[in-house]
Amino acid sequence: MTEASALSRVLYVDLTNRRYWTEERRELFKECLGGTGVAIRLLMEECKAGTDPLAPENPIIFCVGYLNAVFPLASKTVAMFKSPLTKNLGESHAGGRCGVAIRMAGLGGIVIRGKSESPVYLVVSEDGVRFKDASALWGMSSSSTVGRIIREREAGAGVRAIMRIGRAGENLVSYAGVITETFRHFGRLGLGAVFGSKRLKAIVISGRSSLTLRDPRGYRAVYEELYMNFTKTSLMKKYHELGTPMNVIPLNVANSLPSRNLQRATFEGADALSGEALSEKFLGRRAACSHCPVSCIHIAALRVPYETEPYFYKTKMISYDYEPIYALSSMLDIRSPEGFLQLMDRVEELGLDAMSTGVALAWATECMERGVIGTEETEGLVLKWGDYRTYIEAVERIAGVKGDFYEALGKGVDYVSSIYGGDGFALAYGGNEMPGYHCGLATHLGFLVGARHSHLDNAGYAIDQKLNAEGRKVEPSEVAKMVFEEECWRQVLSSLVVCFFARGVYTPEVVSKCFSVMGINLAPADLKEIGGRILREKYEFKFREGFSFDKLKVPKRVTEIPTPQGLLTEERLREGIKHFEDLLKKDTKGT
Amino acid sequence: MVKRVSVVDVDLCVGCQSCMFACNRRFAEAGLARTAIFVQSTGGFEHGFAVKVCRACREPPCVKVCPTGALTKREGGGVRLDYRKCISCGNCVEGCTIGAIFWDKVLDKPTVCTYCGYCVSYCPYGVIKLEEVEGA
Ligand code: SF4
Numbered sequence A: 001m002t003e004a005s006a007l008s009r010v011l012y013v014d015l016t017n018r019r020y021w022t023e024e025r026r027e028l029f030k031e032c033l034g035g036t037g038v039a040i041r042l043l044m045e046e047c048k049a050g051t052d053p054l055a056p057e058n059p060i061i062f063c064v065g066y067l068n069a070v071f072p073l074a075s076k077t078v079a080m081f082k083s084p085l086t087k088n089l090g091e092s093h094a095g096g097r098c099g100v101a102i103r104m105a106g107l108g109g110i111v112i113r114g115k116s117e118s119p120v121y122l123v124v125s126e127d128g129v130r131f132k133d134a135s136a137l138w139g140m141s142s143s144s145t146v147g148r149i150i151r152e153r154e155a156g157a158g159v160r161a162i163m164r165i166g167r168a169g170e171n172l173v174s175y176a177g178v179i180t181e182t183f184r185h186f187g188r189l190g191l192g193a194v195f196g197s198k199r200l201k202a203i204v205i206s207g208r209s210s211l212t213l214r215d216p217r218g219y220r221a222v223y224e225e226l227y228m229n230f231t232k233t234s235l236m237k238k239y240h241e242l243g244t245p246m247n248v249i250p251l252n253v254a255n256s257l258p259s260r261n262l263q264r265a266t267f268e269g270a271d272a273l274s275g276e277a278l279s280e281k282f283l284g285r286r287a288a289c290s291h292c293p294v295s296c297i298h299i300a301a302l303r304v305p306y307e308t309e310p311y312f313y314k315t316k317m318i319s320y321d322y323e324p325i326y327a328l329s330s331m332l333d334i335r336s337p338e339g340f341l342q343l344m345d346r347v348e349e350l351g352l353d354a355m356s357t358g359v360a361l362a363w364a365t366e367c368m369e370r371g372v373i374g375t376e377e378t379e380g381l382v383l384k385w386g387d388y389r390t391y392i393e394a395v396e397r398i399a400g401v402k403g404d405f406y407e408a409l410g411k412g413v414d415y416v417s418s419i420y421g422g423d424g425f426a427l428a429y430g431g432n433e434m435p436g437y438h439c440g441l442a443t444h445l446g447f448l449v450g451a452r453h454s455h456l457d458n459a460g461y462a463i464d465q466k467l468n469a470e471g472r473k474v475e476p477s478e479v480a481k482m483v484f485e486e487e488c489w490r491q492v493l494s495s496l497v498v499c500f501f502a503r504g505v506y507t508p509e510v511v512s513k514c515f516s517v518m519g520i521n522l523a524p525a526d527l528k529e530i531g532g533r534i535l536r537e538k539y540e541f542k543f544r545e546g547f548s549f550d551k552l553k554v555p556k557r558v559t560e561i562p563t564p565q566g567l568l569t570e571e572r573l574r575e576g577i578k579h580f581e582d583l584l585k586k587d588t589k590g591t
Numbered sequence B: 001m002v003k004r005v006s007v008v009d010v011d012l013c014v015g016c017q018s019c020m021f022a023c024n025r026r027f028a029e030a031g032l033a034r035t036a037i038f039v040q041s042t043g044g045f046e047h048g049f050a051v052k053v054c055r056a057c058r059e060p061p062c063v064k065v066c067p068t069g070a071l072t073k074r075e076g077g078g079v080r081l082d083y084r085k086c087i088s089c090g091n092c093v094e095g096c097t098i099g100a101i102f103w104d105k106v107l108d109k110p111t112v113c114t115y116c117g118y119c120v121s122y123c124p125y126g127v128i129k130l131e132e133v134e135g136a
């Protein structure tokens, strides 16, 4: 019987030689908690400076933490790798069943090295690892078919995760993602391409172990309190009821919802694409990650007629969230929910990151509008706002790497605009396409300085939303401090690994209590210190790989369209960056 | 009063598995090794979920295949397991028509629902309830 406090085992898989072994790394977990904290150490150990992200030497690392399978909403897994999109720190989080499955397989982390000679999928369980031939799965047009086949072939139903890539990952598109449980993703930053480069099609992982607690009675009491908070209070209401699309209307009303490649900050289709409208017309099923009573996964049922075959219909189940609505609907000015859902569906099947895909298509559409590119570049496609059918064809070409233009588009807007022009409206930060918030200074500063250049790094947009609601104006120095503190604390949450939606419940005091029933003493102040250290270590990796705050580019477009705080200036953003940098360096010295 | 867990409406189930974790917590342990209720998708999340739990049969097939009499009928429906008599043969797992007996790898014994109802209070959507066995 394993103690919950004994998180220590790391599984190493060598794809080149088809070998695997485990190592006990108890000290590592003790010091770095798990998740992000352990993953960044393992990445430093495994990934040499200057590694080509698509070379066999680029490792794939998965980590879970002490709270997975022990407390509710500790449902996430952290993946780390060097990103083919940004050529720097790659970090991605996903839910579904994987966080619980990895822990229940008796593991704290997984390190995947090398490259398989032929397509392979891995079956990981308490009994070890099996290498299975995936040649027949390679090149399949839909990632969900791959999931279905593996589901039928392999054991562990109910307690397993099936992570897989689509064609985009096989073809090394820089922002290809990894899909797990059909609807959850290791998105952003191109983990799917790293899988593809290793000829790794999928990983099935399952387990059903039990963990003992140092203080069993205390465990039940802390659990009970958390469970009540998640289910009986209003803390999780927004995720529970409408899910993340509840943001569509408020952001639109606040002039914060980017549309048409941020030529506007309002979207005319917002009503039709709102969480309210989608649930009324399309919501077909609700689902949850393992160990999450909140169930934020909203799945639309879309009935589509066959154009050539009368009396034939198909019903597609398509999950929707705020971010894909931003990128694949608002940014492309697709005002028809049916059109958005069909585009979304194809993006899922091909295994592309929805956000980067939408931003890339929006950039290309504006380029066409302005005559920066023409049908010669797009090989005949006329990209027009709202024309989802053409966009579906375009994503097909991106995932299939069909022609020079689509190949470049598949490397992100920073890259493609460096070749074709249009960089003033190429919306990317640190090489990662911009998320769907235009709320003010904290938002964009957050994207700029966030270690992954993701909205989830420090939720600057939430800081702005709060400030805007209170009508408060704050200086860049203060904004930088808020962003920095949030990002530090989030390192702890993503080391446990709890869902960020649970951040309101998992306060430093509560996390400290969760540890104490396992017999681990970590005061709230200790936790915060660890968070700062983890962030610093992530930045060490970034600096080593050539990142510098001075080199950060601010897309001109961002400073041309007013936010609720008025027009942003590059000057104020740079001032914020400077303050963030100071805080980070100060923290390095432990002062 | 003989009780059992019944599935009220499986279409309300979101697959959160809170019930499974609850059942395991009866032993004040975290994880899933000892759970007597099981939730899995019926072919991917898009198709919804199945909830497997002992329905307290009047004529339990598991009792009929237990070679040592470790599983006995509970009066009014359902079964009881006497661990001392159980020889870990696993016949009952095979014998349960609805697949509601599971294997506890830690103890190397079957896990059989005890009709305590602990899981019920952790289902956020009222999918399962503790009810009296009809006619018992
Ligand atoms: S009634 Fe008790 S033993 Fe049966 S499944 Fe629920 S918690 Fe487990």
Ligand code: SF4
Pocket: B012, B013, B014, B015, B016, B017, B018, B019, B020, B039, B051, B122, B123, B124, B125, B126, B127, B128
């Ligand atoms: S707790 Fe309820 S909703 Fe969650 S898996 Fe169990 S039966 Fe389904």
